[in-house]
Amino acid sequence: MEEIILQKRFGDISEECAGLKKSKVCIIQAPYDETLTYIKGARKGPEAIIEASTNMELFDDELQAETYKIGIYTAPPLEFNAPTTPEKAIANVKDAVKEVFDAGKFPVLLGGEHSITVGAVKAAKEAFNEISVLHLDAHYDLRDEYNGSKYNHACVARRLVKICPIVEVGVRNLSKEEKDFLDTSPSDVKVISVYDILDSPDWKKEASGALKDNVYITIDLDVLDPAIMPSVGTPEPGGFGWYEFMDFLKIVTKDKKIIGFDVVELSPKEGFIAPDFLAAKIIYRLLGYIFNSKK
Ligand SMILES: [Mn+2]
Numbered sequence: 001m002e003e004i005i006l007q008k009r010f011g012d013i014s015e016e017c018a019g020l021k022k023s024k025v026c027i028i029q030a031p032y033d034e035t036l037t038y039i040k041g042a043r044k045g046p047e048a049i050i051e052a053s054t055n056m057e058l059f060d061d062e063l064q065a066e067t068y069k070i071g072i073y074t075a076p077p078l079e080f081n082a083p084t085t086p087e088k089a090i091a092n093v094k095d096a097v098k099e100v101f102d103a104g105k106f107p108v109l110l111g112g113e114h115s116i117t118v119g120a121v122k123a124a125k126e127a128f129n130e131i132s133v134l135h136l137d138a139h140y141d142l143r144d145e146y147n148g149s150k151y152n153h154a155c156v157a158r159r160l161v162k163i164c165p166i167v168e169v170g171v172r173n174l175s176k177e178e179k180d181f182l183d184t185s186p187s188d189v190k191v192i193s194v195y196d197i198l199d200s201p202d203w204k205k206e207a208s209g210a211l212k213d214n215v216y217i218t219i220d221l222d223v224l225d226p227a228i229m230p231s232v233g234t235p236e237p238g239g240f241g242w243y244e245f246m247d248f249l250k251i252v253t254k255d256k257k258i259i260g261f262d263v264v265e266l267s268p269k270e271g272f273i274a275p276d277f278l279a280a281k282i283i284y285r286l287l288g289y290i291f292n293s294k295k
Helices: 042-053 086-102 114-128 153-161 176-182 194-199 203-209 242-255 274-292
Strands: 025-030 072-074 106-111 132-136 166-171 189-193 214-220 257-264
Touching (some): 042 106, 042 257, 042 274, 086 114, 114 153, 114 214, 114 257, 132 153, 153 166, 166 194, 203 242
Parallel strands (some): 214 257
């Protein structure tokens, strides 16, 4: 990896803490959205998250910590010259994430549409072997094929199951095809839907307990309620609020070794920055949970 210090970097962190060599974390920007079916715009997600993050307070009030001191390097955005097939985009992301693992660093991938997660998880599987994925999403994403592609954003979880076990949390929009697939009891898929959450006070421990020790987290922002996260391609009512969501992430980071994560599907709305800021804040606080709690 070649160090390029960007003018616009996550958190507007000082060059001292944003250099590649000393950084524990590497931010990878993947502005890809060619398979989106409802509202496009996720290609602008990474840029909007970085922009919003420059307005963040770097002292974390909840953790009483300056998380940025772990070093957070922001790599230049990956290039996807249209037309780029999802297969090609996934391969591109896989290479980028592999480079980060090879350098012994922690990848944070910014989407872009959800299909790119497949590339990251392939790289994670090669680097750690025994892993599972915590898939946070309003949608099950278990279709075998959508719009003629097996790598459409609506198929991401189905592709992930071929790589490692997954635990889906917060899902609430199921197609008949996906229901039929789940009825075959695939052993590598554990589902905790919003209806399970409403029924079970112990769902957080149950979800965490279903994961292997090494966990890659993929956050499709539509897992959150559209009231706080309207800037997504396929909004769905009845999602998580902020505190509930962050509390769950805190529990998982205490229980498991998180090896990397992504935040995908932010489709920023011009002049409406609260959702962009929320996405930036999830990333920074999650890094805080991961890097401050176990010391
Ligand atoms: Mn989704």
